[in-house]
Amino acid sequence: MKIFAADIGGTKIKYCISDELGHFETFQEMDSESQNGGQAILKKVEDVIAMYSGIDAICISTAGQVDSETGCIIYANDNIPNYTGTRIKDILEGKFHVPVTVENDVNAAALGESYFGSGTIYSNFIFLTFGTGIGGGIVYDAKLNRGTNGIAGEFGHMIIHPDGISCKCGNAGCYECYASTTALIKEAEKVDPECSDGRILFEKIHNKNQRLIEVFDSWTKEVALGIVNLIHIFNPEAVIIGGGIMEQDLAVRKVSDKVHGLIIESFSDVKIVKSSLGNKAGLYGAIASRTLP
Ligand SMILES: [Zn+2]
Structure with a gap:
């Protein structure tokens, strides 16, 4: 065909x-x-x-x-x-x-991971993609859970910091205002205006720029906060994370460490896995x- x-x-x-x-x-x-x-x-x-x-x-x-x-x-x-x-x-x-x-x-990307990528070995997983915003998909019993109107998985608009930064959705304190790649770059630029994209930021992190390492570290904590909430709600086997920034093994490793430091122990079998299909x-x-x- x-x-x-x-x-x-x-x-x-x-x-x-x-x-x-x-x-x-x-x-x-x-x-x-x-x-x-x-x-x-x-x-x-x-x-x-x-x-x-x-x-x-x-x-x-x-x-x-x-x-x-x-x-x-x-x-x-x-x-x-x-x-x-x-x-x-x-x-x-x-x-x-x-x-x-x-x-x-984003639902398609979750399905792609389920049929052809990192999700093939899991029946229950949560998929998140980090970029300008944060999108998500829920695969339960090997099926995509679209919700009542087909729009489930708007993880980027979970309210993580009430009364926090204003979001384009009209609320304040949404997850993507703190944990998207855009949010990371915005914070990094405050420390070093040269950090206009992820590639430059990671070069500087690898060169041990201490202040940027701290910015990156607090971003991974924000990423982990949202993932921990989702794990406690859905009890998935795995959380698959994608988006250009997650091509960096350091990002996936740090997020995984932070998640495992925050989740309730009975959920600790959950795996944090990098998307294998990328873009x-x-x-x-x-x-x-x-x-x-
Ligand atoms: Zn929002």
Whole structure:
């Protein structure tokens, strides 16, 4: 079977041709140019699909809240203007006459880990991705738990510090205001304005910059606080953590140590594991979502 899969984000669109077992034939990335809006993004995807012949199925992972039954975007924020309401499934099926599945990108990444990545050996796990914000997915009994409206797993908006930093969701003190990569870089820049991205920060940490080590250490504690709450609620076998920053073994190790220092002892079997699919998890999950009931 020849599958076209795309992972649509606010910055990049990743896409591949694959079989149903996740063997990629091609893998490409292009800029989303999301300022042009949701319709223009979908047109870009359509143009790419049209370049390939003999496609049997189209699998889409995308930013925004998704109704995966209708394949429609329920809500998307300003990262992709005018994307809310886009009927991706109807549009692509009408044009290409093959089955189309649509899944939220973080849910897709959790599914990808479950079928093809670090999650294959676990039936119950929590997936979190750390970047500009914090997204999450819940895999329970080897199935994705989407919640009532398909939008479960908004871990970034757990309120960790009441009356804390204002969040774009309208509340204050949300987890992602303290534990996202953006939050880490913001704190690091206060100490050293050169630390404008994770790569520079980790170079300086490896060179034993003591003040930045302290910033990093308190960030890992913030990351751990949210994870500990989730472990106490869900009692998972594992917590899989992804996002560019977690490519650093030091980050995963520190977070794991902090988590194990905070959790109630009866939960201490839980494993903190790095995502093994990296930025391709969404594509793998889009492919996996095709086989879901
Ligand atoms: Zn929030």
